[in-house]
Each structure stands twice: as structure tokens, then as C-alpha cells.
Amino acid sequence: MSFLMAKDTISGQSGRAYATINGIVEEMFYVKKFEAKAKKNKKEIRTLGKNATQNKANGFAGTGTMTIYYVTSKFRELMLQYTKYGIDTYFDIQITNEDPTSSIGSQTTTVKGVNIDELTIALLDVDAETLEEEVSFTFDDWDMPNQFVSPTLGQ
Numbered sequence: 485m486s487f488l489m490a491k492d493t494i495s496g497q498s499g500r501a502y503a504t505i506n507g508i509v510e511e512m513f514y515v516k517k518f519e520a521k522a523k524k525n526k527k528e529i530r531t532l533g534k535n536a537t538q539n540k541a542n543g544f545a546g547t548g549t550m551t552i553y554y555v556t557s558k559f560r561e562l563m564l565q566y567t568k569y570g571i572d573t574y575f576d577i578q579i580t581n582e583d584p585t586s587s588i589g590s591q592t593t594t595v596k597g598v599n600i601d602e603l604t605i606a607l608l609d610v611d612a613e614t615l616e617e618e619v620s621f622t623f624d625d626w627d628m629p630n631q632f633v634s635p636t637l638g639q
Contacts, residue, residue, distance in 0.1 A: 486637040491585050498583035503598075505558070505575040514555045516616060518579055520548035520595045520623060546623035548595065554615035559603050574599050581632075588632040597624035 501512035525543040552559075565571040574597050582590035604617040 486639060488635060489638045492588055492635040494581050494583045494586060500580045502578045503575055505573065514553045515550055516553060517551040522546050548623065549618060549620050551616055551618055554607055554617050559600060559619055560605055562600060563603055587636040590630060591632045592630045594627045595623045596626055
């Protein structure tokens with residue numbers, strides 16, 4: 485019986501993140517957690533001859549959150565531009581998962597058209613050892629220029 489070898493699981497710390505904002509690439513060394521999800525929009529369809537309601541996909545909605553250490557003003561600057569002047573910024577985030585111990589290689593995902601929904605504009609917490617903030621966003625496209633390969637299985 486074959487099994488997944490523990491060395492092929494991906495360490496959460498083994499990766500990189502980059503944001504491309506207004507043509508400038510910024511390494512996002514301050515990301516603690518990043519999660520982007522694509523959810524299909526579905527329309528219910530009822531037809532003759534079938535009692536069950538069927539579903540048909542008709543697009544998707546992209547949402548996400550990132551937890552970041554409170555060490556950058558970049559996203560507050562973008563929100564300030566919107567709240568003061570109505571200038572909204574859309575940008576891309578590229579995430580690469582790559583654990584050198586694993587045999588599966590790397591996977592790179594680019595989340596496109598990222599637009600911030602909500603973020604913290606000021607933060608103090610006397611009980612916190614480190615300050616963190618949660619940033620929620622939407623996106624309208626994504627790509628996966630390279631993917632993991634199948635792991636080498638144990639026997």
C-alpha cells in the first residue's frame with residue numbers, strides 16, 4: 485500500500501509573496517497568513533422529467549483575507565487614497581509555495597484584480613506581543629503558472 489511521505493507536506497513558512505501595485509513589485513515579507521478562495525456562482529435550474537433541482541455554474545466570486553504584521557502602511561495608503569479622493573486601486577498578489585524538503589516542487593498562484601474591502605487604519609493593544617491586522621479583499625481573476633508535481637509515494 486502506498487502512502488504520502490511526511491517530507492512531502494508543505495511547510496507553511498516555506499513560501500514567498502509579492503504584490504504588484506501601480507507597476508511596482510513589493511515583497512510581502514510581513515504576511516503571516518494569506519488565503520484566497522474562488523466560489524462558483526450557481527443558478528438553480530428546474531427541468532421537465534427530473535424532480536431534483538439541478539445547478540449550473542455561471543461565473544465565480546473571488547474573496548480573500550490576509551493576516552499581516554502591523555509593519556507596513558502600504559494598504560492604509562491605498563485606503564486613504566480611496567476615502568479622501570475616490571481613487572480605488574486594483575493590484576495583483578503572487579504567492580509561491582515551495583518547500584525544499586518536498587519532492588513536489590513549487591506552485592505559484594497569481595491573484596489578479598485584488599481590491600481591499602476592509603482593513604485596520606489605527607491599532608494599539610497593550611496585551612499584544614506583536615501587532616497584527618486582518619485585511620479582507622475581493623479579486624476578479626487568478627492564474628496558476630506552475631503547479632506541484634505528484635509526490636513520490638512511500639511503499
